[in-house]
Structures are given as C-alpha cells and as structure tokens.
Amino acid sequence: MDAFYLVTLASMALILIAAFSSLLAERFGAPLLLLFLLIGLLAGVDGLGIDFSNNSAAYMLGSIALAIILFDSGYGTSLHSFRQASAPALTMATIGVLLTAVLFGIAARFLLGFTWLEGLLIGSIVASTDAAAVFFLLRTGGINIRDRVRSTLEVESGTNDPMAIFLTSALVGIMASGEDLGGAGLELLVLFIEQIGLGLVVGLAGGVLIVQIIRRVPVERGLAPIFVLALALLVFAATSAIGGSGFLAVYVAGIYAGNKKIQPKASIMRFQEGMTWLAQIVMFLVLGLLATPSQFPQIILPAIGLAVFLVFIARPLAVWACLLPFDFTQRETGFVAWVGLRGAVSILLAILPILGNLENGQLYFNTTFIVVMVSLAIQGWTIKPMAHRLGLIVPPQIGAIDKLELDLPGTASHELLAYRVVADSPVLRGERIPRWARPSLVIRDGKSMRYQYAGRLRENDQVYLFIAPGFSRLLDRLFASKLAVSENDNEFFGTFTIDPSGKCEELDAAYGPGLLGEAEKSLTIAELMEQRLGGKPDYADRVKIGRIVLIVRDTHENGLIKTVGISLEPVAPATRLPLFLNFREILQMARDFAGRRKG
Structure with a gap:
C-alpha cells in the first residue's frame, strides 16, 4: 500500500x-x-x-x-x-x-x-x-x-x-x-x-x-x-x-x-x-x-x-x-x-x-x-x-463576446443563452433586441430582475434569452464589443467591393476576357462563388479566378453572400519559386509562357 x-x-x-x-x-x-x-x-x-x-x-x-x-x-x-x-x-x-x-x-x-x-x-x-x-x-x-x-x-x-x-x-x-x-x-x-x-x-x-x-x-x-x-x-x-x-x-x-x-x-x-x-x-x-x-x-x-x-x-x-x-x-x-x-x-x-x-x-x-x-x-x-x-490570418468578424449556452431538458425547441453586456457593444449603444429573441431575466450587481423592469441595459449586466435554434450568431453581433479594424483588413478583403448579384459576364469583360466559360458567364457573382466553393460560402472564403480573387466579406442571416471584396494583390506567388502551385495555376503559367513566346 x-x-x-x-x-x-x-x-x-x-x-x-x-x-x-x-x-x-x-x-x-x-x-x-x-x-x-x-x-x-x-x-x-x-x-x-x-x-x-x-x-x-x-x-x-x-x-x-x-x-x-x-x-x-x-x-x-x-x-x-x-x-x-x-x-x-x-x-x-x-x-x-x-x-x-x-x-x-x-x-x-x-x-x-x-x-x-x-x-x-x-x-x-x-x-x-x-x-x-x-x-x-x-x-x-x-x-x-x-x-x-x-x-x-x-x-x-x-x-x-x-x-x-x-x-x-x-x-x-x-x-x-x-x-x-x-x-x-x-x-x-x-x-x-x-x-x-x-x-x-x-x-x-x-x-x-x-x-x-x-x-x-x-x-x-x-x-x-x-x-x-x-x-x-x-x-x-x-x-x-x-x-x-x-x-x-x-x-x-x-x-x-x-x-x-x-x-x-x-x-x-x-x-x-x-x-x-x-x-x-x-x-x-x-x-x-x-x-x-x-x-x-x-x-x-x-x-x-x-x-x-x-x-x-x-x-x-x-x-x-x-x-x-x-x-x-x-x-x-x-x-x-x-x-x-x-x-x-x-x-x-x-x-x-x-x-x-x-x-x-x-x-x-x-x-x-x-x-x-x-x-x-x-x-x-x-x-x-x-x-x-503567408497572409492567412483571417480578421475577426466581431469583437470580444461573453456568451454562455445553457441546456434545456428533453427535446426543447428553443435555446437558452446568457450574455454579459460588454463595453462598446451595439446593445449598449441602443440597438434593440430582435422580436424573435425573448429576454427573460437580467442580473445586475448580483440581483435578478425581469427584463421589462430592468430599464436600459448597463455594462456587465447578464441577460438571459430564449431563441429559436440557429439564430445565436445574430445575437453574438448584438452583444459583441466594438471591433477594432486592423490596417491589414483591407489587404485581406480586397481594396474595394462589388455587388454579389452582378452578372459574371461583366466581371469577365472587366478583368478578362476569357476568365470564365460561357455557362459561368450567365451566373451571378454569388452563384459562381457558391458553385466554385461547393456549398454555402462562409466568412472570408476566397475564390481565385485568373488573376483576381473574390473574397466573402459578409453573409446574410440565411447564409447568402452579402458583400464581396475583390483583390489583385494576394494572387502574387508566396515565393519566387514555383512551389505548391495547383493544376489551375500551373495551367495559367503555361498559358502566360506560351503568350510570351508568341509575342
């Protein structure tokens, strides 16, 4: 022993x-x-x-x-x-x-x-x-x-x-x-x-x-x-x-x-x-x-x-x-x-x-x-x-957030979330909580009170809400702190934005021609990105088309693309050597080489 x-x-x-x-x-x-x-x-x-x-x-x-x-x-x-x-x-x-x-x-x-x-x-x-x-x-x-x-x-x-x-x-x-x-x-x-x-x-x-x-x-x-x-x-x-x-x-x-x-x-x-x-x-x-x-x-x-x-x-x-x-x-x-x-x-x-x-x-x-x-x-x-x-760090979509997910018994059709109100958050600046979210309780200075009697929310308040499953990301933005935008964010997301509902034929005409096939030209930019990505796009997803890169800047609540950035910078090789190129990039290099030989 x-x-x-x-x-x-x-x-x-x-x-x-x-x-x-x-x-x-x-x-x-x-x-x-x-x-x-x-x-x-x-x-x-x-x-x-x-x-x-x-x-x-x-x-x-x-x-x-x-x-x-x-x-x-x-x-x-x-x-x-x-x-x-x-x-x-x-x-x-x-x-x-x-x-x-x-x-x-x-x-x-x-x-x-x-x-x-x-x-x-x-x-x-x-x-x-x-x-x-x-x-x-x-x-x-x-x-x-x-x-x-x-x-x-x-x-x-x-x-x-x-x-x-x-x-x-x-x-x-x-x-x-x-x-x-x-x-x-x-x-x-x-x-x-x-x-x-x-x-x-x-x-x-x-x-x-x-x-x-x-x-x-x-x-x-x-x-x-x-x-x-x-x-x-x-x-x-x-x-x-x-x-x-x-x-x-x-x-x-x-x-x-x-x-x-x-x-x-x-x-x-x-x-x-x-x-x-x-x-x-x-x-x-x-x-x-x-x-x-x-x-x-x-x-x-x-x-x-x-x-x-x-x-x-x-x-x-x-x-x-x-x-x-x-x-x-x-x-x-x-x-x-x-x-x-x-x-x-x-x-x-x-x-x-x-x-x-x-x-x-x-x-x-x-x-x-x-x-x-x-x-x-x-x-x-x-x-x-x-x-x-390598420039792969994705800028944060929202600032700091303090959230707790609580379990409900059985097969409840709602989720119970608890948020702590942080400084500079939209909800603290007067943004209203959506109607589909039902605040039930506020804890302030160790004392609990019903939401309708709590008045204006204050910093460090804890708010308990019932919501339908799948909507927590919207509330995350509401209770998140103010996001500090880095100088490198524009470099990552491109220097300007384009309309995701615009036609791809316009994109091909502006940066091509010959970037896209005939079938892809009839699509919208959002549809083209979804097709290339093989599913619903997510924040910061990127699609390379020839010498340009399309970047998802933001998405709607239903997962559809809200804004698209366009960049000409990040397509430059990471090194001067042809390391880690994919088939598409190798083919593009071959085309460029053939074009120079003809010229």
Missing part, C-alpha cells in the same frame, strides 16, 4: 506540473505538448529516477487516451466543415501518408543504414500527423485562419492515424514472421479495406447508438457525459476487436454524435474538453517517462537530419502532390505542408517494433522520439508566425 500511495503521489504531482506548465507555454509561446514530453523525460530514469519501462502498458494507455482525443475532435467538427474538407483531407490521410512513409524510408535507408523494409517501417511510424498537437494549436492557439484550410488540417489529422497504424502493424507482422513484402501485397490490400470499411460502418452505427441512447434513456444530467464517453470507448474497443480501425470508428462516431441535437450537449462538451486535456497530459507524460535520453547521443545527428528532411522535404512534397487537383492557393498549400506536426501517435507506433521483438526495436523508438521533439519544436513554435507570414 505504501508503494501504491507513492506511485499515486508521483503521478498526480506530474499531472499538476504539466497542467501548470500551460501558463508557461502561454507566456513564452512554447509548444505545450513539447513541454509535456520534456516533463516526462525529466522525471524519467535519466532524470528524477522514475523507472517506467512497461511498453505494453504505455501502448494500451496511450491508445485509450488517443481514442478519447479523436472522439472529442470528431465531436467538435461540424458536418459543413467535414464536407468541404473531406476530399483533400482524406487524400492526404491515405495517399499522403503512404508518400511520406516512402520518402522518409528512402532517407532512413541512407542515414541510418536500414534495409528498404526497415526504412519503410520507420517511415510508416512517423507518417501521420498528430491529432492532439494539430487540434490544440489550431483551436486553442489563437490562430484564426480560413475555415477550409483549418478543416482540412483537422480532418486530415483525425483520419490519417488508421493508415499509419495499418502500415506499421502490417510491416511489423511481416518482419517478425520473415515474410516478403511482395508476397503479402494482396493480403495487405484486403486487410486494409477490411479495417477501413469496418471502421466506417461500426463508427457510424456507434454514433447512431450514442445519440439514440442519450435521447431515449432518462439519464441524470451529471451522468450523461460519462455515458457518452463510455459508449465512445465501447465503439473503439468493439471495432478493434473484430479487426476494424477503432481509431477511425471513434472519430466517425464523434462527428455523427456532435452534429445531432442531444441534451445536455453543453455539459457533454465541457466534460470532454477536460477529459481531452487529461488524456493529452497522461499520454505525453507516459511516453516521456518511457524514453531513455542517455541512449539518444548515439543517433542524435542522423535522427535530427531525418526530422529536418521530414519537415522540409517529405511532408511538403506529399502535401503538394495530394493537393494538386484541389483549388488551394500556393500560400494555403504551403501552410498545410508546414502544419504537419508529429506527436504521441508516432511515439505510440514506435513501441510496436519493440513489442514485436524486432532486431532494432529500441532504435526505432529513440529515432522517432527525437523526430517528434524536433517537429514539435520547429513547427509548433512557428505555426502562428508562418500563418502571419
């Missing part, structure tokens, strides 16, 4: 230190997940002396933590974001992972003296981006970029783990049995289709099960988040047990459940946010404890060389090849290539060669650990500056 208490004491102390380190990360801009790893290293066998070498326990604990993170990632992904990003993201999550593994394997073949099969194995281990690192930096790092780019990165990081896990597990099995890769090719293809197929089917069924149980079973409000998490882990374990990809299944279940109206959704999201933080801390601390830094000097130089190759060559080439067919700008493709952080998933996969008793098992683990640390240090520290450098 004394040993149990000491282990508990040390574990809780490490978790608290990791939690407090978030304050340090905010102050200095350090990658928080890198700090978690470093705390684990400092507490390990070469630091404070905690000897943890149970690879099986680390792998199982890390897998459960990753399942929790992936479910929360899917739960917070809107169906609209998934739809607009699914094609490029899934291409990178499959073909991109394979390309990265092959390119990295070639480099490992020469820098570490591996065989081709061993090189492909370590390439598969580090081929996927880390969902925890990507979601943390994009959602909590204060990086406000275009929704399409953000969604592509998030969906890719949530869906590329199954491919990397499949490749790593299959190669470990082949190498452990002494088989030849060529002879097992057809068997691997069948196994891959089985894992992905079962992951999708069981994940979707699991999402339906979660929603139906929470809707139909009278669960106590405090137990509902626990029910949801337990059911998500049940989906993960059941899918894995029957030979499917449990990680893909739990992510799909999260997307389905997160896009359905269930009660109490707000408390579920708050609970999952806390559990995701805990899962990230535990996973990175355990993997840090598992490492032995005294073994690193033997391979430090080739491992750093491989990390640099991965960041600057393998990942960018794989991303560019995958995004060629899609209408991403040069700057957007460059940013997607840069946000390829490696993290706990790669270290978890590096445990598999050790569990499979492969000859160089520890070498795989140590090399991967160094690669992950270099990736988190280089990319994690520079993501926000890189977004600024």
Whole structure:
C-alpha cells in the first residue's frame, strides 16, 4: 500500500506540473505538448529516477487516451466543415501518408543504414500527423485562419492515424514472421479495406447508438457525459476487436454524435474538453517517462537530419502532390505542408517494433522520439508566425463576446443563452433586441430582475434569452464589443467591393476576357462563388479566378453572400519559386509562357 500511495503521489504531482506548465507555454509561446514530453523525460530514469519501462502498458494507455482525443475532435467538427474538407483531407490521410512513409524510408535507408523494409517501417511510424498537437494549436492557439484550410488540417489529422497504424502493424507482422513484402501485397490490400470499411460502418452505427441512447434513456444530467464517453470507448474497443480501425470508428462516431441535437450537449462538451486535456497530459507524460535520453547521443545527428528532411522535404512534397487537383492557393498549400506536426501517435507506433521483438526495436523508438521533439519544436513554435507570414490570418468578424449556452431538458425547441453586456457593444449603444429573441431575466450587481423592469441595459449586466435554434450568431453581433479594424483588413478583403448579384459576364469583360466559360458567364457573382466553393460560402472564403480573387466579406442571416471584396494583390506567388502551385495555376503559367513566346 505504501508503494501504491507513492506511485499515486508521483503521478498526480506530474499531472499538476504539466497542467501548470500551460501558463508557461502561454507566456513564452512554447509548444505545450513539447513541454509535456520534456516533463516526462525529466522525471524519467535519466532524470528524477522514475523507472517506467512497461511498453505494453504505455501502448494500451496511450491508445485509450488517443481514442478519447479523436472522439472529442470528431465531436467538435461540424458536418459543413467535414464536407468541404473531406476530399483533400482524406487524400492526404491515405495517399499522403503512404508518400511520406516512402520518402522518409528512402532517407532512413541512407542515414541510418536500414534495409528498404526497415526504412519503410520507420517511415510508416512517423507518417501521420498528430491529432492532439494539430487540434490544440489550431483551436486553442489563437490562430484564426480560413475555415477550409483549418478543416482540412483537422480532418486530415483525425483520419490519417488508421493508415499509419495499418502500415506499421502490417510491416511489423511481416518482419517478425520473415515474410516478403511482395508476397503479402494482396493480403495487405484486403486487410486494409477490411479495417477501413469496418471502421466506417461500426463508427457510424456507434454514433447512431450514442445519440439514440442519450435521447431515449432518462439519464441524470451529471451522468450523461460519462455515458457518452463510455459508449465512445465501447465503439473503439468493439471495432478493434473484430479487426476494424477503432481509431477511425471513434472519430466517425464523434462527428455523427456532435452534429445531432442531444441534451445536455453543453455539459457533454465541457466534460470532454477536460477529459481531452487529461488524456493529452497522461499520454505525453507516459511516453516521456518511457524514453531513455542517455541512449539518444548515439543517433542524435542522423535522427535530427531525418526530422529536418521530414519537415522540409517529405511532408511538403506529399502535401503538394495530394493537393494538386484541389483549388488551394500556393500560400494555403504551403501552410498545410508546414502544419504537419508529429506527436504521441508516432511515439505510440514506435513501441510496436519493440513489442514485436524486432532486431532494432529500441532504435526505432529513440529515432522517432527525437523526430517528434524536433517537429514539435520547429513547427509548433512557428505555426502562428508562418500563418502571419503567408497572409492567412483571417480578421475577426466581431469583437470580444461573453456568451454562455445553457441546456434545456428533453427535446426543447428553443435555446437558452446568457450574455454579459460588454463595453462598446451595439446593445449598449441602443440597438434593440430582435422580436424573435425573448429576454427573460437580467442580473445586475448580483440581483435578478425581469427584463421589462430592468430599464436600459448597463455594462456587465447578464441577460438571459430564449431563441429559436440557429439564430445565436445574430445575437453574438448584438452583444459583441466594438471591433477594432486592423490596417491589414483591407489587404485581406480586397481594396474595394462589388455587388454579389452582378452578372459574371461583366466581371469577365472587366478583368478578362476569357476568365470564365460561357455557362459561368450567365451566373451571378454569388452563384459562381457558391458553385466554385461547393456549398454555402462562409466568412472570408476566397475564390481565385485568373488573376483576381473574390473574397466573402459578409453573409446574410440565411447564409447568402452579402458583400464581396475583390483583390489583385494576394494572387502574387508566396515565393519566387514555383512551389505548391495547383493544376489551375500551373495551367495559367503555361498559358502566360506560351503568350510570351508568341509575342
């Protein structure tokens, strides 16, 4: 029992230190997940002396933590974001992972003296981006970029783990049995289709099960988040047990459940946010404890060389090849290539060669650990500056807002929102609350009163309103503080606006001719943008047409485009080299070259 208490004491102390380190990360801009790893290293066998070498326990604990993170990632992904990003993201999550593994394997073949099969194995281990690192930096790092780019990165990081896990597990099995890769090719293809197929089917069924149980079973409000998490882990374990990809299944279940109206959704999201933080801390601390830094000097130089190759060559080439067919700008493709952080998933996969008793098992683990640390240090520290450098930071649509969503019991057809009246907000300047919103209560100086008796609203008042679902964005603008307009906003949204109801033939005549086909000329500018974007446009969405860029400046309440900016500046290449160009841009360059030759 004394040993149990000491282990508990040390574990809780490490978790608290990791939690407090978030304050340090905010102050200095350090990658928080890198700090978690470093705390684990400092507490390990070469630091404070905690000897943890149970690879099986680390792998199982890390897998459960990753399942929790992936479910929360899917739960917070809107169906609209998934739809607009699914094609490029899934291409990178499959073909991109394979390309990265092959390119990295070639480099490992020469820098570490591996065989081709061993090189492909370590390439598969580090081929996927880390969902925890990507979601943390994009959602909590204060990086406000275009929704399409953000969604592509998030969906890719949530869906590329199954491919990397499949490749790593299959190669470990082949190498452990002494088989030849060529002879097992057809068997691997069948196994891959089985894992992905079962992951999708069981994940979707699991999402339906979660929603139906929470809707139909009278669960106590405090137990509902626990029910949801337990059911998500049940989906993960059941899918894995029957030979499917449990990680893909739990992510799909999260997307389905997160896009359905269930009660109490707000408390579920708050609970999952806390559990995701805990899962990230535990996973990175355990993997840090598992490492032995005294073994690193033997391979430090080739491992750093491989990390640099991965960041600057393998990942960018794989991303560019995958995004060629899609209408991403040069700057957007460059940013997607840069946000390829490696993290706990790669270290978890590096445990598999050790569990499979492969000859160089520890070498795989140590090399991967160094690669992950270099990736988190280089990319994690520079993501926000890189977004600024590439001009991808989207100006905020509204100012600061203090809003709280409250759950109503059962299947209520209204939402209950609470706003704190902030300085310089429109409602404080005399704007009226719409008739469709029903204010019911005002809390002022700790005292509650009915809205009709509260008089003119004052700063710091808390106002409770019942509204129909889907109208909260309109009230957000009403209760938001006055927006400070940056000097760069005009540069981002273009120097002037055009009427979205205007005909495209006029646009073609002014900036062409030859920009648009005959069918597109008959459309309005708004219709053309919706067609090119593949759905309803969102704030700051951009459509490149020849040498001009159309930008959504604002939208109506029903999602239709309200104002459109036009810019000639942002189409300039991000670099002087033809890096990350898509098919449309390559074709335009070829036309320009042909025109100059004729001239």
